Amino acid sequence: MATVKRFSVAIDEDKCKGCLICVHMCNTRGGKILKESDKKTALGGTKPIPEGDCIGCRWCELYCPDFAVNVEEQGDA
Amino acid sequence: MLEPGRHLTLGNVACAEGALRAGCRFFAGYPITPASEISHHLSAELPKVGGVFLQMEDEIASMSSVIGASWAGAKAMTATSGPGYSLMQENIGYAHMTETPLVVVNVQRSGPSTGQSTDPSQQDIYQARYGAHGDYEVIAISPWSVQEMFDLTVRAFNLAEAYRTPVMLMSDGLVAHIQEKLVVPEKVEVVDRRKPTSKSSTPWGTDDPSLVPEMPAFGEGHRLLVTGSTHRPDGMRIVTPQYHQMTVYRIRDKILNAEPKIRDIHRVQMEDAEVAVLSFGASARPSLEAVNQARGEGIKAGLFRLKTIWPFPEEDVSALADQVDAVIVVEMNFGKLVREVERVACGRTKVVSLGKIGGQLHMAREVLEAIRGAAA
Amino acid sequence: MKSLYYYRDRYVRAQPTAFCPGCGGGIILQCFLRAIDDLGIDKDRILAVSGIGCSAWIPSPYFDGDTLHTTHGRAIAFATGAKAFNPDLTTVVFTGDGDGAGIGGNHLIHAARRNIDLKVFLVNNFSYAMTGGQIAPTTLHGETTVTSPYGNPESPFDITQLVKAAGATYVAKWSTYHVVELTNAMKEALQHKGFSFIEILSQCPTQQRRVFNLRGALESLPPRILEMFGESTYVRGRPGKTGYLYAVPKGDVKETLIQAEALEGVKARIVDHIGFGQVVRVETKQPEVTREKLGGLSSVGGVADHLEKKIEVGLFERSERPEFTESLRAIMRKAKGE
Numbered sequence: 055m056a057t058v059k060r061f062s063v064a065i066d067e068d069k070c071k072g073c074l075i076c077v078h079m080c081n082t083r084g085g086k087i088l089k090e091s092d093k094k095t096a097l098g099g100t101k102p103i104p105e106g107d108c109i110g111c112r113w114c115e116l117y118c119p120d121f122a123v124n125v126e127e128q129g130d131a
Numbered sequence: 132m133l134e135p136g137r138h139l140t141l142g143n144v145a146c147a148e149g150a151l152r153a154g155c156r157f158f159a160g161y162p163i164t165p166a167s168e169i170s171h172h173l174s175a176e177l178p179k180v181g182g183v184f185l186q187m188e189d190e191i192a193s194m195s196s197v198i199g200a201s202w203a204g205a206k207a208m209t210a211t212s213g214p215g216y217s218l219m220q221e222n223i224g225y226a227h228m229t230e231t232p233l234v235v236v237n238v239q240r241s242g243p244s245t246g247q248s249t250d251p252s253q254q255d256i257y258q259a260r261y262g263a264h265g266d267y268e269v270i271a272i273s274p275w276s277v278q279e280m281f282d283l284t285v286r287a288f289n290l291a292e293a294y295r296t297p298v299m300l301m302s303d304g305l306v307a308h309i310q311e312k313l314v315v316p317e318k319v320e321v322v323d324r325r326k327p328t329s330k331s332s333t334p335w336g337t338d339d340p341s342l343v344p345e346m347p348a349f350g351e352g353h354r355l356l357v358t359g360s361t362h363r364p365d366g367m368r369i370v371t372p373q374y375h376q377m378t379v380y381r382i383r384d385k386i387l388n389a390e391p392k393i394r395d396i397h398r399v400q401m402e403d404a405e406v407a408v409l410s411f412g413a414s415a416r417p418s419l420e421a422v423n424q425a426r427g428e429g430i431k432a433g434l435f436r437l438k439t440i441w442p443f444p445e446e447d448v449s450a451l452a453d454q455v456d457a458v459i460v461v462e463m464n465f466g467k468l469v470r471e472v473e474r475v476a477c478g479r480t481k482v483v484s485l486g487k488i489g490g491q492l493h494m495a496r497e498v499l500e501a502i503r504g505a506a507a
Numbered sequence: 508m509k510s511l512y513y514y515r516d517r518y519v520r521a522q523p524t525a526f527c528p529g530c531g532g533g534i535i536l537q538c539f540l541r542a543i544d545d546l547g548i549d550k551d552r553i554l555a556v557s558g559i560g561c562s563a564w565i566p567s568p569y570f571d572g573d574t575l576h577t578t579h580g581r582a583i584a585f586a587t588g589a590k591a592f593n594p595d596l597t598t599v600v601f602t603g604d605g606d607g608a609g610i611g612g613n614h615l616i617h618a619a620r621r622n623i624d625l626k627v628f629l630v631n632n633f634s635y636a637m638t639g640g641q642i643a644p645t646t647l648h649g650e651t652t653v654t655s656p657y658g659n660p661e662s663p664f665d666i667t668q669l670v671k672a673a674g675a676t677y678v679a680k681w682s683t684y685h686v687v688e689l690t691n692a693m694k695e696a697l698q699h700k701g702f703s704f705i706e707i708l709s710q711c712p713t714q715q716r717r718v719f720n721l722r723g724a725l726e727s728l729p730p731r732i733l734e735m736f737g738e739s740t741y742v743r744g745r746p747g748k749t750g751y752l753y754a755v756p757k758g759d760v761k762e763t764l765i766q767a768e769a770l771e772g773v774k775a776r777i778v779d780h781i782g783f784g785q786v787v788r789v790e791t792k793q794p795e796v797t798r799e800k801l802g803g804l805s806s807v808g809g810v811a812d813h814l815e816k817k818i819e820v821g822l823f824e825r826s827e828r829p830e831f832t833e834s835l836r837a838i839m840r841k842a843k844g845e
Contacts, residue, residue, distance in 0.1 A: 121533070156592070187617075199577075199588030200588035200592040225578050358574075
């Protein structure tokens with residue numbers, strides 16, 4: 055019985071500069087869940103917020119210049 | 132390498148032999164008259180002792196690779212002449228800021244520019260002192276014979292290792308290209324850089340009274356931060372006035388505080404001298420002859436030869452100013468070191484500049500006439 | 508698949524980095540860390556040398572291994588000394604288009620000629636970015652910069668061809684858009700015995716707004732430039748995605764978009780293209796028919812096919828030649844009479 059892997063994505067607010075590359079990649083290649091929030095990061099950028107289930111494609115990680123986004127496997131659904 | 136004992140050899144070869152004896156295991160250079168024989172000899176001898184010889188694409192690259200090798204653990208050296216020495220200055224400054232031990236041999240030739248490429252001069256001594264941008268102190272020593280091309284090269288390495296600093300060996304086209312007796316000793320004193328005893332050492336900070344930090348190398352797990360930018364004792368680039376002053380003043384003071392130990396002056400008949408001839412390197416040879424001739428004429432002359440030009444031995448020159456009625460400064464340039472003598476003497480003695488250009492050594496007669504003039 | 512924090516905690520020395528938001532430097536650092544981790548190279552066996560400029564900060568101080576931050580243009584020459592003396596050091600060099608091919612060009616070509624085992628990653632952001640965006644050896648003819656207010660009078664050279672001609676035995680070119688291919692190329696370079704060179708087109712939101720004349724909100728620049736790299740390159744040996752054309756506008760690109768969308772059976776979209784600036788990309792099943800129609804539109808200045816004025820990326824050279832430090836070791840054996 056195939057299982058559906060579940061993932062979580064988290065943004066490190068202290069490291070994120072709000073360059074929004076992750077939001078772009080998520081919405082063009084991934085699960086389309088990272089959105090621009092109205093919150094600011096510690097460094098003054100627009101903080102991305104995940105809304106919905108991460109599909110674990112990790113494009114956001116691969117393109118993050120600041121090691122500020124982290125995708126973790128949650129184990130099977 | 133030459134066997135211990137007596138040899139008749141070229142100045143440049145003696146320099147290369149001194150380097151090998153001092154533990155030099157890396158040389159990078161670029162062909163330039165009148166320094167090339169140093170690289171010829173080392174290209175043959177270094178590989179025999181597991182050393183690396185590189186001929187690089189220019190003098191900037193030569194100086195760069197010497198610094199890289201030093202931080203990889205090598206005792207490293209380059210040799211050049213005026214035009215190359217000018218190209219090396221930025222990286223020499225980098226070596227000061229990062230406290231990189233290394234030796235630069237400048238076989239000075241007659242400038243400016245291409246000038247008289249095969250003829251000697253002593254015109255680069257201010258460049259040795261102030262060549263790179265920024266403030267720093269320098270150790271520069273000057274050989275007057277083939278024997279000293281050997282001995283002072285050994286000393287240059289030991290000073291570089293002891294104080295973790297570049298050392299300038301200010302030779303010239305004459306001393307480099309004459310053949311003279313060279314006595315190679317059984318053993319030479321070799322000083323090595325202080326290696327760190329723990330992984331948490333701070334390569335650019337120390338509470339050792341010498342102010343000379345321990346020096347790690349790449350590949351030893353220290354995760355080094357070597358940078359020419361202003362840095363903290365651990366190497367992290369932080370460009371505040373506080374760290375700049377802490378680092379740069381320490382780099383200065385580790386040399387100035389050690390000046391009494393670095394100082395190396397060769398005095399001849401100075402005990403009762405009334406007229407002193409102050410010189411260094413090749414120019415001191417006719418000066419010695421003139422002093423002896425003056426003594427023959429009943430003039431109490433003496434030779435005060437600086438083997439160390441920088442840091443300038445102020446204490447000794449100040450004492451000299453109190454002792455003698457006149458100091459004649461003999462040098463193959465417009466008159467450069469004479470300014471330091473004037474500065475230190477502060478009018479307490481007559482200072483005569485006997486500078487000469489044209490790529491020819493002073494004639495003893497020229498110095499003798501100056502002595503007679505000063506003694507009258 | 509390891510998470511990003513694995514690489515951060517294991518290899519990154521200090522954060523936040525001084526890079527501008529959205530700078531490519533951080534992405535390149537990540538690709539490098541993934542490459543050395545995948546290969547299991549102990550970070551204490553690595554020496555990362557860099558010159559002066561933004562790219563120099565990628566390893567110094569952010570890589571938690573031995574780093575050597577040198578004078579401008581001289582990283583490769585410094586690295587040569589360290590590597591020649593201790594060949595056991597896996598020696599990588601991070602340099603820029605100005606640092607590496609401008610002031611450092613002489614050392615670049617000679618190190619390639621020697622085929623010394625250095626891994627050189629040249630970050631090409633088409634500008635002297637740190638110092639304010641001056642002309643670089645990679646800036647295109649006619650482009651405006653702070654030192655070419657009337658248009659760049661110079662033309663760029665192709666660094667990868669230059670380095671290949673100089674004798675490098677591994678030469679590749681990628682961009683921060685091609686993160687997977689770049690990581691793989693870095694792994695190949697790290698395993699290659701000889702002068703290994705990768706030119707990496709990298710986004711610089713601060714300077715490339717002017718260099719590429721990108722109008723619009725600053726915040727949108729990082730992803731926008733990344734997409735521009737994707738749009739403006741094609742991979743050597745990999746068939747380009749066909750079936751689309753570029754309509755180069757005479758004036759306002761929006762007008763060209765409206766006219767292009769009016770054509771039936773096409774999908775049109777404004778994209779940034781390094782060679783053409785802002786253009787309308789038109790996807791079509793019948794390129795010839797659409798090209799005809801596009802050419803006729805009043806707002807269209809020209810129509811280009813899917814490969815025109817694109818930058819070729821990929822692998823350009825992989826060969827074997829005597830490696831310099833091995834030649835030095837052979838000399839030692841010969842000199843000792845072995």
